[in-house]
Amino acid sequence: MSLPHAILTALVEKPTSGLGLTRRFDRSIGYFWSATHQQIYRELGKLEQAGYIRALPSAVPARGQKKEYEVLPAGRAELAAWVDTAEDPKPMRSALLLRMRAAAVVGGTGLRDELERHLGLHQRQLDEYLEIEARDFPPDRRSAEADRLRHLVLRGGIELERFWVHWLTQAIAELGEAGGLGEAGEPGEAGEPGEAGEPGEAGELREAGGPGDG
């Protein structure tokens, strides 16, 4: 249940219309929680019905007419409660890593180009973040608590992109060494140890489970 809270946060920062929110989600907020305009309108409706936000009275309630929303006290309370909530991190999801694992069993010739393409994209994103950091968080300026939180969030994005750039660079170098990809011979159904005889656990990537599990 994060999208409504993302919207509430954005609206507390500044009352905005649906399309305005969409644009803000394409920039700073969407850097760690993306949303399309359809999701946003749908959610704005729910939030209004719940009494968390209301349309500013200045707007005419007609289709195609701009409508700005502001957060009501109940919405602010809800948001504050959510911040203090315990919520486990969701496991990572990367289609690229998945495709790499698939390439390990069926081969794949185009993966290398794809890695380089992703490297470019992440490098661009990293540059964008660094520009924002340089503009909004100059090193000398003694900043308020709220600004330091925002800076921490941005640094999270920066370091995440650095991780991708680093990993992709490594991966490309390592695949280059071996002379490409997909020329590694037929992987076969299962060349690993513990293949078909044991009906139990072994045979995958020999995963954890035995000694001293925390």
Next chain:
Amino acid sequence: MSLPHAILTALVEKPTSGLGLTRRFDRSIGYFWSATHQQIYRELGKLEQAGYIRALPSAVPARGQKKEYEVLPAGRAELAAWVDTAEDPKPMRSALLLRMRAAAVVGGTGLRDELERHLGLHQRQLDEYLEIEARDFPPDRRSAEADRLRHLVLRGGIELERFWVHWLTQAIAELGEAGGLGEAGEPGEAGEPGEAGEPGEAGELREAGGPGDG
């Protein structure tokens, strides 16, 4: 459309039943593409109907009866085609970063504990990955292409966890310095520059848009 391909990959590696897949998704595969047993059964049905997989004839087709699947040539072809597909990385999604941004506007007392809790979880995950690496990828062993791919995937997981551990440590230290969180005074509606006067863009985090966008 990644889940069906994740399942195909798992089945190519080794024919498995629905519950077996579920367990494998809780371990190695799920480390970068998680799925519940309901999703898996639903998808197995679709894959079978599409002619990508079939139940091994040994199994009795009855409810509550174990049913193992294997990949058919069409499924293998589909998987190979997907590996060579171009697909943009999905933007990151982190509820924790979102909550931090929310905390910047409404305050929040429990966030610090939450950061420490997450730090513990990520540290544990990192240790688990490192154990797997030590067991499956000893440094001296000259490995085949497929193994090197799998190692790269695992290292992706390792470095991602290291990123989180590092960032969370930083964040906790920085919040500690200031003496907690939520004691930073009332953030108010908008203490930032460019608050209510300008109806346009400014006022958020001064995001990109002006000079030299790439």
Next chain:
DNA sequence: GCCTCCATGTAACACGTTACATGATTCG
């Protein structure tokens, strides 16, 4: 009048999550 852009929406579908239902097997 027509086209484009801004803005708000609807509809349909795919994917993910949670809760529950049903049958087989094993252990006591």
Next chain:
DNA sequence: CGAATCATGTAACGTGTTACATGGAGGC
């Protein structure tokens, strides 16, 4: 037999994605 466990599924709902619909305002 009853309870626990393994295994396969259904149902309902919430969220995310894609395509399209509606309407106003400005330019030509």
